[in-house]
Amino acid sequence: MSEMDFNELEGVTRPKTQRGEVTFQKLLEAAEAVFGEKGYYETSIVDIIQRAGVAQGTFYLYFKTKKDIFRQLVVHLHHEVRKTIQEAVQGVANRLAAETTGLRAYHNFLLEHRNLYRLVRELEFVDEDLFKWYYQSFANNYARRLSQAMEKGDIRKMDPEALAYSLIGLNVFIGMRWPLWENRPAPTIAVETIVDFITRGLGTETK
Amino acid sequence: MSEMDFNELEGVTRPKTQRGEVTFQKLLEAAEAVFGEKGYYETSIVDIIQRAGVAQGTFYLYFKTKKDIFRQLVVHLHHEVRKTIQEAVQGVANRLAAETTGLRAYHNFLLEHRNLYRLVRELEFVDEDLFKWYYQSFANNYARRLSQAMEKGDIRKMDPEALAYSLIGLNVFIGMRWPLWENRPAPTIAVETIVDFITRGLGTETK
DNA sequence: ATGCAATATGAATCACTTGTCATATTTATT
DNA sequence: AATAAATATGACAAGTGATTCATATTGCAT
Numbered sequence: 001m002s003e004m005d006f007n008e009l010e011g012v013t014r015p016k017t018q019r020g021e022v023t024f025q026k027l028l029e030a031a032e033a034v035f036g037e038k039g040y041y042e043t044s045i046v047d048i049i050q051r052a053g054v055a056q057g058t059f060y061l062y063f064k065t066k067k068d069i070f071r072q073l074v075v076h077l078h079h080e081v082r083k084t085i086q087e088a089v090q091g092v093a094n095r096l097a098a099e100t101t102g103l104r105a106y107h108n109f110l111l112e113h114r115n116l117y118r119l120v121r122e123l124e125f126v127d128e129d130l131f132k133w134y135y136q137s138f139a140n141n142y143a144r145r146l147s148q149a150m151e152k153g154d155i156r157k158m159d160p161e162a163l164a165y166s167l168i169g170l171n172v173f174i175g176m177r178w179p180l181w182e183n184r185p186a187p188t189i190a191v192e193t194i195v196d197f198i199t200r201g202l203g204t205e206t207k
Numbered sequence: 208m209s210e211m212d213f214n215e216l217e218g219v220t221r222p223k224t225q226r227g228e229v230t231f232q233k234l235l236e237a238a239e240a241v242f243g244e245k246g247y248y249e250t251s252i253v254d255i256i257q258r259a260g261v262a263q264g265t266f267y268l269y270f271k272t273k274k275d276i277f278r279q280l281v282v283h284l285h286h287e288v289r290k291t292i293q294e295a296v297q298g299v300a301n302r303l304a305a306e307t308t309g310l311r312a313y314h315n316f317l318l319e320h321r322n323l324y325r326l327v328r329e330l331e332f333v334d335e336d337l338f339k340w341y342y343q344s345f346a347n348n349y350a351r352r353l354s355q356a357m358e359k360g361d362i363r364k365m366d367p368e369a370l371a372y373s374l375i376g377l378n379v380f381i382g383m384r385w386p387l388w389e390n391r392p393a394p395t396i397a398v399e400t401i402v403d404f405i406t407r408g409l410g411t412e413t414k
Numbered sequence: 415a416t417g418c419a420a421t422a423t424g425a426a427t428c429a430c431t432t433g434t435c436a437t438a439t440t441t442a443t444t
Numbered sequence: 445a446a447t448a449a450a451t452a453t454g455a456c457a458a459g460t461g462a463t464t465c466a467t468a469t470t471g472c473a474t
Contacts, residue, residue, distance in 0.1 A: 017471065020421060039332050041248040044461055055423040060463070125246050125329050132388065139384075158404065162381065162397035166404060169380025170373045177346075177372045181339065190369035197365065197373060201408030224441060227451060251431060262453045267433065 009075070011068035013061065024062050026052040028076075031069050036115025040070055040122050071130055074123055077116055078134055082141070084109050095149035096202060099167070100195050106171055107186065110179040117180070139164040155202040167198070213282045213340065218275030220268065231269050233259040235283075238276050243322025247277055247329050278337060281330055284323055285341055289348070291316050302356035303409060306374070307402050313378055314393065317386040324387070346371040362409040374405070 015024045030052035034043050045066055049059050063069040088105030092098040110117055123131040143160035150157045174194060178186040186194070222231045237259035241250045252273055256266050270276040295312030299305040317324055330338040350367035357364045381401060385393040393401070 015421085017420065019471070023421080041332070045463090046461070056462090057424070057464080058422055061421065066462080122332055125248070125332070135383075156403075159396045159400035161384075162393070162400040163404065165380045165384045166377045166401060169376035169378070169383075171376070172380070173372045173376025174369065176342075176376075177368075186369070189366045193366040193369040194373060196363075197370065197408040200410075201404040203407075222451085224450060226441070230451075252433090253431070263432090264434080264454070265452055268451065273432085 009068065009071050011064040012072050013063075015062065020061075023052075023054060023058060026054065027059065027062060027069065028073065032073055032116065032119075035070065035073065035119055039118065040066075040126050067126060070119070070123075070126055074119055074130060074134065077113075077119060078137075080113075080116075081106075081109060082138070095145070095152075095154040096199055098145075099198050099202070100191075103171060103174075103191075103194065104185075107175055107179045110175050111183070111185070114180060114183070135168065139168060142168065153204065156204050163202070170194070170198075213278070213337065216275065216278050216282065218271040219279050220270075222269065227268075230259075230261060230265060233261065234266065234269060234276065235280060239280055239323065239326075242277065242280065242329075243325055246325065247273075247333050274333060277326070277330075277333055281326055281337060281341065284320075284327060285344075287320075287323075288313075288316060289345070302352070302359075302361040303406055305352075306405050306409070307398075310378060310381075310398070310401065311392075314382055314386050317382050318390070318392070321387060321390070342375065346375060349375065360411065363411050365409075370409070377401070377405075 015021045027048065031043075031048050034047045034051055038047070043066075045059055046056070048066075048069070049056055059069075063072070085102050085105050089098045089102050092101050120134065123134060139161065142164035146155065146160040146163055149155045150160070174186055174190070178184060178190070185191075222228045234255065238250075238255045241254045241258055245254070250273075252266055253263070255273075255276070256263055270279070292309050292312050296305045296309050299308050327341065330341060346368065349371035353362065353367040353370055356362045357367070381393055381397070385391060385397070392398075
């Protein structure tokens with residue numbers, strides 16, 4: 001619980017010159033690519049430094065362990081996903097409509113970052129605390145917006161946290177079924193069903 | 208796609224005598240425990256054989272690789288989960304009521320097998336095909352029962368597959384939030400919210 | 415231009431893990 | 445009781461990967 005801050009991860013030494021900064025970024029980009037392709041455990045530090053085109057020792061100038069560079073990547077990715085969805089949903093006044101928009105934005109993000117997304121799912125087995133932080137901060141934010149919608153009367157009053165996890169789980173599995181497994185957006189019939197299901201589930205009345 | 212059968216896994220040699228059967232089981236139980244505690248990748252074959260109290264070479268009498276014993280465990284677990292839920296739901300005539308019952312049964316199973324459940328989640332990164340098989344056969348079964356309920360008029364006619372994945376995702380995430388993370392059943396208020404959400408989402412009318 | 419901190423290198427070390435194999439023991443069958 | 449198949453052992457070969465370190469180079473500040 002509480003508000004953990006993972007902005008400055010220990011185990012990561014930021015470079016102090018411009019030249020170092022370039023190397024640092026090269027390492028992160030290489031790690032992102034290789035982790036995405038082969039997964040965390042199947043990737044060796046040698047894989048990363050080869051892809052980045054630097055020597056073994058250079059890696060340890062900036063990262064203490066393989067886990068540390070992984071953490072750095074995940075935190076960055078987390079901000080990306082949230083920003084994307086937030087921007088997509090922003091301006092959509094109605095919460096129910098926002099659900100649909102958010103669903104689509106999330107799926108598009110998945111389709112464009114399928115490799116990256118793999119990292120988040122594997123996070124559970126690499127650093128469980130960071131994994132919890134990832135979904136908790138996601139869920140807290142979600143729950144907050146649901147609460148606001150309840151105040152406005154857009155949706156029924158219910159336990160916002162339970163709803164937040166339910167909706168995240170729903171999105172994650174639908175995102176797995178079509179975008180991840182079939183590399184395409186969910187078919188229309190599926191989207192309609194989901195929207196209908198959520199609308200009735202959250203809404204104040206039926207038509 | 209198609210009906211894969213994972214009943215006789217290659218890479219697994221079943222014992223031919225009673226004595227062998229005992230060793231075989233010892234290995235499986237040890238693997239279950241150690242995988243559950245440390246995760247697949249952090250576990251070595253030495254960990255398993257030490258826990259089982261057998262020699263190195265014995266392992267290779269029955270399993271070709273670490274992955275093979277892992278597969279064997281997952282397939283077994285899969286049957287367990289389904290059996291548990293099926294038995295709990297059996298006899299509950301109404302589909303909506305069955306959802307609640309199924310949710311509870313699933314959570315109880317999680318609470319009693321938290322380590323085991325970790326294996327399924329890690330499966331995605333160990334053997335993606337088996338992972339898909341796991342959730343697909345789960346979802347197909349779920350969808351079939353939803354279709355039947357639609358025929359009977361218990362629930363509205365919608366895309367059963369989309370619903371199945373939605374409901375599984377919901378259950379998985381709620382199961383993660385309370386049973387797994389806090390080692391207790393979801394609080395009453397949460398359960399009420401979820402049941403209400405699903406009831407309205409699936410149901411034919413509102414009250 | 416000098417000197418010091420930062421950066422870069424890659425060979426070497428250390429800690430493990432997997433998988434094999436010659437040998438020994440046990441079990442089932444006759 | 446004899447025999448062959450099945451089971452069990454643990455030392456060992458071979459490989460892999462993480463991390464360190466002595467050394468070299470570069471860049472920045474003075």
